[in-house]
Amino acid sequence: MATDPRPTPTHEPRTEPTDAFRYSMSSDETACEAVCNAVATVEGCSVLDLEPIAETVDTDSLDALFSPANRDERYHLTLRYAGYEVAITGDEVSVLSVS
Template sequence: MRYVREQDASPSVAVIQAVSSCEDVHESELPPLHETIDTDALDALFTNWPNQSPQLDGHVRFQYCEYTVHVHSDGYLILETE
């Protein structure tokens, strides 16, 4: 599944939103993301500069729930089932 992060949503919030949508469950039913990845570090990697360009060009990949999650600097998330 390809998911586009809303401009005002942090990457960590977007991951939760995307997985809850795929699983068709409320976000509160998912395990805490911070037990899988440092959410502050994830958000800091892809925080935009004042001109809205990303600080880093690239992506991060990690496992969460039953998915391999790819968070890209361009605002896209990709969820792959294992």
């Protein structure tokens, strides 16, 4: 009897809540700009009214990880920014209120 050589996952796959605000990154927008724009849209304010994103995450690394050449489903990152949980997958930013 053959056994499956793949490891068994030890955690449940993450699923996005259905009430998350979803924002699509444009091709000329950096990941940091997209995160700020998405949160500002949810907040109903200007991105200038938000705390600097550089206080939360290394902006160069975030932009490099989600550069236009790397925007596919292989990459997923979740962070807390401006009181929200923000998930980035491919070219989409999801914003969810933190309870």
